[in-house]
Amino acid sequence: MLAYIIRRVLQSVLVLLVVGLVAFSMFRFVGDPIDNMLGQERTQADIERLRDVLGLDDPFPVQYWKFMSQAAEGNFGISYRQGRPVSDILLERAPATLELAAVSGLFAITFGIGFGVLTAIRRGGLLSSTVMTLSLVGVSLPTFLIGILLIYLFSVELGWLPSFGRGDTVMIGGWSTGFLTTSGLKALILPSITLGLYQMTLIMRLVRSEMLEVLRQDYIRFARARGLRERSVNFRHALKNTLVPVITVTGLQLGSIIAFAIITETVFQWPGVGLLFINAIQFVDIPVMAAYLMLISVMFVGINLIVDLLYVAIDPRLRSDSSKRGH
Amino acid sequence: MSDLPQSTPAPRRPSALRRAWDSDLAWSFRHAPLAVISLCLVLLLVLSAVFAPLIAPHDPFNPASLNLMNGFTPPMEPNAFTGDEFWLGTDDQGRDVFSTILFGLRISLFVGFAAVMFAMTLGITLGLLAGYLGGWVDTVIMRIADVQLTFPAILVAMLIFGIAKGITPVEYRDQMAIWVLIFAIGLSDWVQFARVVRGATMVEKSKEYVQAARLIGRSGPAIMMRHILPNVLSPVLVIATISLALAIIAEATLSFLGIGAPPTQPSLGTLIRIGQGYLFSGEWWILLFPSVILLALALGVNLLGDWLRDALNPRLK
């Protein structure tokens, strides 16, 4: 059990080191950092000084080590485009993305599991066929089209909800939140649905197929043969077994919500890190790209780790003999 | 035993076409109206894209044929100044929306197909290598796959696109954009192909004919290619179909975000990006028609993939 956790943590660290290598290589080899950081009117002395500050003449492993240890302290260098420390820009933008992701994740999980269970239990019913067909449309609809559609309906035609931005925000100890104002909450609705809808359909289809698989199992037939109520068979026996694999994928989905926020933030001009990343790609602002990559990797790896530990907590088979689990 | 009732004399061997028609796959196809409709829809879209230069009433990329006075002509109405009529209206620069959609569809489909081909080739090659060689080659390839799978494909594609853009000299960026797009989307999507092929290869490798072929000095991989590829044909086909839908959506998304196909070579995503700007000013047709076509394409391919997966997976029948 402990060995298993240690192995997972080591694996996570390895992933982070690899991602760090990619980020560092981007920073070091894509374009010339000197060109990007100094303007046209530069002197040879400026160049020398900057090379020295950045340590560009050090051997590769030393540079990599410096880059990683600075990144660990939250220092990702200066944005080429804005000329400010990347970490400052990220910190400013993070609350917007995190609040959006949290609300969408909640939306996706609640409705995804609910609809998934419903369509599995009432297989072949009118409601579940309708939901399944709609979900296929949902998977095929690119996120940005959903966003545009919602804007058209609720902002242009009905005028109920804002089409862009976060509304009014309140600062609480360096964290700007939109949860505390009416306009902030209203502004959250459309982007959250846009962002959560795709994840919701994925979770729903996964829950449905896992649940159908579980409902075919002998222990479900046995539970029925013992005369247990349908509700007990479906929820106490089937749902719990369904959730074991679902948790893994759902966890990963939550990670990708933060990545997919890029699209939603662009459609709604939501001032988060995703919009920042897109602008960084458009203007080849490498330090911002590298920092975003590192940040999102830490999140993903962290989520993966938590999901794995949760897995162990739910499944008693893994608690006693974790060695049997091939990974 | 010998007098078991034989109802009819052995029938003549039917033609290949007849057998294909009678196969289980064809049977389930004919009995899935949704699959038939989506195949027709996808075929229609592919054909219109292929023959776009013949079908399109205007050449949207020939500045000489454009008249700025025709800008913002609504669909099916004569233009207030020139009296020209456009079936689906025109955009801000007076380009015929119907024609730009046809050419946009061409680019979207080209990028989608090319990216899937690239991902498939790369995935099958790496899968064969990993499965056949095993050892550290296998470990390295599958670890990379694991790390890549940790991140959503679209994010990987964005990142690759960003890096490739950084490497490309500024003056070539627009020209290269389509190829960079194919490379980025393809590279973000090879893992599933590799996993399936690797699994099949590892099963096949231990079989006697491969061992025997190696003993007599024949090339193991060449023989395995011949035996493994038919085995993995159906999962690869399913993955490829679903990947095509994902690649088309990924391309549209990147182009919509402004980091994909450039305005000089607009894909459906680029057209939607342009159209979004007119959402509030009432020129709905610039946005609506490309969106509908993109949705039809993605939905059609997805439905086909969904049906194919169910039809080829006997367990779910």
Add this chain to the structure above:
Amino acid sequence: MSESMQPTLSIRKLVVEIPTRHGILRPVDQVSYDIQPGEILGVVGESGAGKSMAGNAVIGLLSPPAHIAGGEVWLNGNRIDNLSRSQMRRKRGREVGMVFQDPLTSLNPLLPIGDQLSETIIEHLNVGKSEARRRAIAALEEVGIPAAAERVDSYPHEFSGGMRQRVVIALALCAEPTLVIADEPTTALDVSVQAQIIALLRRLCRERGTAVMLVTHDMGVIAEAADRVAVMYAGRLAEIGPVREVLTAPRHPYTAGLMASTPLASQGKRRLNQIPGSMPRLGALPEGCAFHPRCPRAAARCAAGDSPHIDSCDGRAACWFPIDASAKESA
């Protein structure tokens, strides 16, 4: 068995149908038999003969599209094949229990076995939680789980296969049903454990007067455990009767063939014979008696018309030309 006694289970001309792309299949066709209280009826046949399907039909767990298409099922004097879903649910576990083949997959891996027992007891016996737990421990003791009070909170994976099958039996019997359907209860177990499980099942049913439908393909299990035996072939009942008579002096040629191909200790070291050919698929049954293409006694009558039914023959074997024990000796 005396006629005055009411049978626990009574099946009358039961028909189960499965509509498929290639036509309607009948995995159970016109099958009738009774099981008396405390009696163990062995139902034997090759796989696909419809023996499990009959059990599933009785307990109301046919998986769609299979369904009861004709006949009647009576349990303790009440007709149950036409009950509503919720009425049937209340009978399951309470009046008719079931033991499945594979103890490894019959138990929910995520719930302690005590919880699975308690929920069944609470559902049917109208007792509180602590009383249910006390009865759960008692049920485990009764099936021979050592240190039941400590192991009641263990998860299924912490038990061996044989122990798990004991837990499964405890679960099937914990609400004191009058009938237990045991579907290949020993097939998935080690040979050494099989006899223990059969003995356990036998003892519990004798003590409580529970009727048992013991579905198996294993003639050895039948010989050891059953009072009467029903032999099924291609969905139909081929022969039924007291176990000693059927095994030692079979009347149906199929039973005879089955016995000749089974190594039984009582038969000594005789060479085993096998029945030529294999059981036809349900979609391709021959006309007349389903067994006639493989039957050494087949005559013209067997290949035409309806298949022989037990009731229209001698009441024991569904055969136009049953083997006569006395004639056999002279042959």
